[in-house]
Amino acid sequence: MKRLLLVAALAAAGCYSTDGRISTAENNPSGVSSFKAEVRKIEGVVVTTDSNGVTRETRSPLALVSACLARYNNNPDQVPASEKGTPNCPYSIPKGLVDIDVDITALDKSGKALDTFNGPVSFRVTPGDLSGSYSLRWTTLKEGKGSGTVRVSHIYGPVRVWVQDEPPELDYADGGVMDAGALPPSNSGPYSYATGLTAPVSFEEPTLGRVQEPETYSDNRTSPFAAQFLTVGRPPESGAPLVQSCPPGYDPADATKKDPNDGKLMTLVVTGLDPGGFFVTDLTACRVREFTGTGSNVRTPEPDGFLPGTYGSIYIYNYSFPEGLYPGDLLWSLSGSVQDFAGSTQLTFPAWIIREKVRELPPAEWTKYLDQVPVKELTLRHCGLDNVVTPYVTDALCGQSYGNMKMESLESALVKLRRVRFPVAFKNCDFNGNGSVPFFCQGASGGAWKTCADGPSPEDNEMQCNIDCTVGYGEFAGKVCAERNSYIGFGQFPVELSGPGPREAGLEESLPSRTQVITVSTTSRTTSTALTTGVNGQGQVRVWCDTPAFVKFGPAGVTATSADEKLAARTRLDHVLTGNELYVAFLADGEVINKGQCHVALNSRTRVNIITRDAVPDLQVDCSEADSDAERKRQCQLLHEATYNVTGHLKQVTAARPRWIVSPRDADDVCCFPGPAGECPRPLKQCPAE
Numbered sequence: 010m011k012r013l014l015l016v017a018a019l020a021a022a023g024c025y026s027t028d029g030r031i032s033t034a035e036n037n038p039s040g041v042s043s044f045k046a047e048v049r050k051i052e053g054v055v056v057t058t059d060s061n062g063v064t065r066e067t068r069s070p071l072a073l074v075s076a077c078l079a080r081y082n083n084n085p086d087q088v089p090a091s092e093k094g095t096p097n098c099p100y101s102i103p104k105g106l107v108d109i110d111v112d113i114t115a116l117d118k119s120g121k122a123l124d125t126f127n128g129p130v131s132f133r134v135t136p137g138d139l140s141g142s143y144s145l146r147w148t149t150l151k152e153g154k155g156s157g158t159v160r161v162s163h164i165y166g167p168v169r170v171w172v173q174d175e176p177p178e179l180d181y182a183d184g185g186v187m188d189a190g191a192l193p194p195s196n197s198g199p200y201s202y203a204t205g206l207t208a209p210v211s212f213e214e215p216t217l218g219r220v221q222e223p224e225t226y227s228d229n230r231t232s233p234f235a236a237q238f239l240t241v242g243r244p245p246e247s248g249a250p251l252v253q254s255c256p257p258g259y260d261p262a263d264a265t266k267k268d269p270n271d272g273k274l275m276t277l278v279v280t281g282l283d284p285g286g287f288f289v290t291d292l293t294a295c296r297v298r299e300f301t302g303t304g305s306n307v308r309t310p311e312p313d314g315f316l317p318g319t320y321g322s323i324y325i326y327n328y329s330f331p332e333g334l335y336p337g338d339l340l341w342s343l344s345g346s347v348q349d350f351a352g353s354t355q356l357t358f359p360a361w362i363i364r365e366k367v368r369e370l371p372p373a374e375w376t377k378y379l380d381q382v383p384v385k386e387l388t389l390r391h392c393g394l395d396n397v398v399t400p401y402v403t404d405a406l407c408g409q410s411y412g413n414m415k416m417e418s419l420e421s422a423l424v425k426l427r428r429v430r431f432p433v434a435f436k437n438c439d440f441n442g443n444g445s446v447p448f449f450c451q452g453a454s455g456g457a458w459k460t461c462a463d464g465p466s467p468e469d470n471e472m473q474c475n476i477d478c479t480v481g482y483g484e485f486a487g488k489v490c491a492e493r494n495s496y497i498g499f500g501q502f503p504v505e506l507s508g509p510g511p512r513e514a515g516l517e518e519s520l521p522s523r524t525q526v527i528t529v530s531t532t533s534r535t536t537s538t539a540l541t542t543g544v545n546g547q548g549q550v551r552v553w554c555d556t557p558a559f560v561k562f563g564p565a566g567v568t569a570t571s572a573d574e575k576l577a578a579r580t581r582l583d584h585v586l587t588g589n590e591l592y593v594a595f596l597a598d599g600e601v602i603n604k605g606q607c608h609v610a611l612n613s614r615t616r617v618n619i620i621t622r623d624a625v626p627d628l629q630v631d632c633s634e635a636d637s638d639a640e641r642k643r644q645c646q647l648l649h650e651a652t653y654n655v656t657g658h659l660k661q662v663t664a665a666r667p668r669w670i671v672s673p674r675d676a677d678d679v680c681c682f683p684g685p686a687g688e689c690p691r692p693l694k695q696c697p698a699e
Contacts, residue, residue: 041126042118044172044205050110051094051210053103054160068108072101074213074254075271083257083264099211101256102165102219104233106140108158111207113172115153124153129193131177132157136237137164139178143191146177163233165219167209174203213254215241216275217291220347221320221354221420226305229417230663232354234347242275242342244362250341251275255295261314268295277340277364278378280423281658281674283623286327286355287334288421288658289343290382294321297418306412309396309520317385318418324355324660336674337379339364352663353420384423384656387671388519389509391415392615396522398538400613402451402458405480406667407506407617409451416669419659426617426655426671428507428515428682430489433649435502435631437493438474446494447472448666479503479666481614487549487585489616493631500623501662501670502630503616504655510610514553514581515652515682524610529558529597533568536609539591548586549614550593554607555579557598562590569594578602583612617667619655624673627692644691650684654696 052068059065073085077098081087092098115126131147133139139146141160148157159170177192213219215234220241224233242251253275255268276292297316301307311317325331325343341364345356367375390396392407393415403409408416438446447468450461458476460469477483478490491502509523510516518524525536540550552560557578561569575598576582595607621628632645657673673679680696681689689695 039123039126039128039174039201040117041115041123041174041201041203042120043116043203044130044174045114045116045122046170046172046205046207047112048109048170048207048210049112049156050108051100052108054106054108056106071103071107072256074099074101075257075267076252076254078257094210094212096167096211099213101254102213102215103162104222104224105162107161107164108145109134109161109170109210110156110158111170111172112156113148113150113154113205115150116205122153126153127151128174129197130155130157131173131175132159133171133173133178134159134161134164135169135171136166136239137161137168138237143177147193149193162224163237165212165215165234165239167211169209170207172205175200214243214251215239216251216253216294216321217241217277217289217323217343218294218297218320221323221417222297223414223417226300226412226414228411229414229420230352230411230661231349232347235349235354236347238344238346238358240342240344242277242340242362244341244364253293253295258298259296270295276378277343278382279334279336279338279340280322280379280382281336282331282334283672284330286325286359287331288322288324289340290422291319291321292378292381294319299414304412305414306393306410307414308393309390311390311415316418317391317415318420318422320418320420322420322422322658324353324421324658325359325361326350326355326357327359328357334361334363335366335368335375337367337376339367339378352661352668355421382423384425385419386425386427386517387419387506387617387659388517389506389523389613389615390519391419392506392617394520394523394613394615396520398523398525398611399541400611402456404613404615407615408661408669409667416659416661420661421658423656424659424671426504426506426619426653427517428652429504429617429655430652431504431630431648432489432491432502434478434485434488434490435493435496436474436478436485436490438471438478439494440471440474441468444494444498446475446492448664449476475666479616491631495665496631499665500620501618501665502620503618503667504653506613506615506617507652508551508610508612508615510551510581511553511608513579514551514608516551516553516581516610523613524608527593527595527607527609529554529556529595529601529605529607531597533561533570533594533596535567535594536592539565540586540593540609540611541591549612550584550586551610551612552576552582552584552593552607553579554595555603556601556605556607558607559596559598560607561594561596562586563592563594564589565592567592567594569596571596571598618662618665618670619657620670620672621679624657625676625679625692628679628690647684647686647688648690650686651681651689653682653693654680 053071055067115123117123129147129149140162145160253270255271259268260266270293273293280290281288299311299316301310341362343361345359348357393413449458452459478492489505496502507516559569559573560576561573593609634645636642656678657671660670681693
């Protein structure tokens with residue numbers, strides 16, 4: 010231990026080399042011992058390239074945390090320059106690039122300026138990453154003095170720039186060094202490995218929301234802090250516990266309104282455990298406004314302007330069951346390495362400090378924090394569907410786009426699926442028996458599903474089988490099908506969301522323009538927009554009326570008469586379109602009651618994956634209604650006829666189809682709305698009345 014402390018002390022003094030040698034006059038002919046480094050300016054920078062390929066860089070002041078701005082009338086111009094970037098007034102964590110201008114002086118072993126030092130010095134930053142060209146990773150000192158700009162990203166907490174007499178940090182690609190021409194001359198050195206660092210510049214400390222929120226709006230698969238080891242939160246014995254600093258702009262119409270969680274103590278609650286780790290949600294995470302500008306990939310904006318989630322949940326991969334933790338426990342802090350696994354962000358090699366163990370309380374209080382965790386109902390709008398009548402190719406797979414930030418904001422959070430249907434068919438598409446089935450991707454500009462690789466594949470027949478089953482083509486049109494190989498290997502299977510339409514009909518209303526509403530009367534009235542089946546070949550239409558009506562399907566100009574099918578009030582009709590059936594006509598059956606409205610919508614056939622084998626191991630999902638055993642046959646019929654509510658943690662698996670997966674925690678997270686038999690399949694319970 011003493012040797013380690015000595016080495017650390019020498020390194021801090023700038024006298025320790027990377028090969029373990031202590032600098033001496035013999036191996037340090039420059040005489041430099043350390044560097045004095047001072048931050049002259051720090052600003053955000055945006056790099057843009059126009060249509061002519063011309064690159065421009067624009068600098069702007071960094072945002073300050075809300076608590077500091079509040080002391081100066083929320084006006085950053087009133088904040089003294091000397092206070093910005095101090096522990097009393099830290100900068101907000103920037104999402105983009107930051108340029109730090111540094112003045113540097115070489116020092117000898119006595120701490121005096123050394124005007125004989127000439128040559129390059131390199132930069133690094135902690136915490137954070139160097140970004141951009143090598144020209145922004147080193148500078149040249151002449152007669153012991155110089156200045157330079159270091160470009161950094163992914164910074165938080167107390168940030169220091171290090172100045173080092175050693176080669177710059179290199180980036181590699183395709184087996185070589187990138188941009189090698191921007192490096193210092195090859196004859197630079199010998200290097201002394203002397204070091205100096207700036208005083209810390211204070212940024213806000215990371216929250217779960219900042220760890221999870223992607224840096225760009227085009228890709229939701231990575232965290233900006235991937236590969237960094239960081240700590241979220243702080244126990245009281247280590248200083249003041251972390252409080253939320255929510256950004257301004259909570260209400261664009263009233264600048265004085267703040268996020269209700271601004272300034273609140275961060276509250277991390279354990280929401281569930283599994284054999285490899287646990288999930289955590291920050292109850293006080295700040296709400297995040299939805300960006301709908303260019304590049305946002307928002308198909309249908311959120312009505313209130315906020316994303317459905319806060320990015321405030323994460324999975325902690327512990328490599329084993331987290332002994333000593335229980336759902337509902339509170340944590341002071343979480344530490345670990347930020348990793349992206351299959352598209353989901355998680356902390357690995359974790360450590361945590363417990364704030365409150367709920368199992369030490371009376372049983373009636375074990376869920377007092379879990380009961381405060383918001384459980385968002387997953388809707389078609391969150392899945393990324395357009396708010397239009399005509400379907401789109403990716404409608405069938407919830408959250409297929411990597412630019413879907415609605416789903417990303419809910420990653421690792423508890424969500425609820427309402428009135429979903431389970432598979433009625435299981436198909437093994439592993440024809441060659443190698444234990445895997447190729448997944449698939451959507452074509453360009455809304456084209457049909459295709460291979461994700463370039464060119465044909467020897468397993469194209471397996472891929473097409475997977476497409477037909479998962480999306481609902483061919484023999485599986487109109488059915489919910491699960492690919493059996495994926496189910497056996499990973500336990501996942503798709504369920505179909507309820508689809509657009511009135512909530513009273515067991516459907517959901519997040520995309521009102523998907524539903525055509527017809528006011529019925531004693532004269533036949535017809536839908537105005539054709540019910541085209543679109544690229545998915547889906548032709549199931551749902552009809553629901555609040556008044557008795559006669560219904561007729563047909564081509565343009567179709568009319569309904571009293572001889573047509575009668576639909577009782579508040580009864581849903583599911584109809585598969587055939588031939589020229591593109592419109593629906595209605596005629597009131599007697600006196601019009603209620604609003605006298607009929608609702609018509611195509612079933613979007615939108616699917617999401619779930620995993621029930623850990624939560625409900627006795628639930629037999631892969632079953633057959635042709636089973637020779639009478640009881641197994643009956644249970645299978647009950648399973649297929651019912652609809653289900655499912656609550657669980659939401660995760661992304663990029664190779665899965667659908668790529669988003671909901672994992673319930675136990676049997677209480679899955680309940681059933683029975684079919685005609687009025688009974689749920691074992692061992693599920695009936696859902697409470699809605």
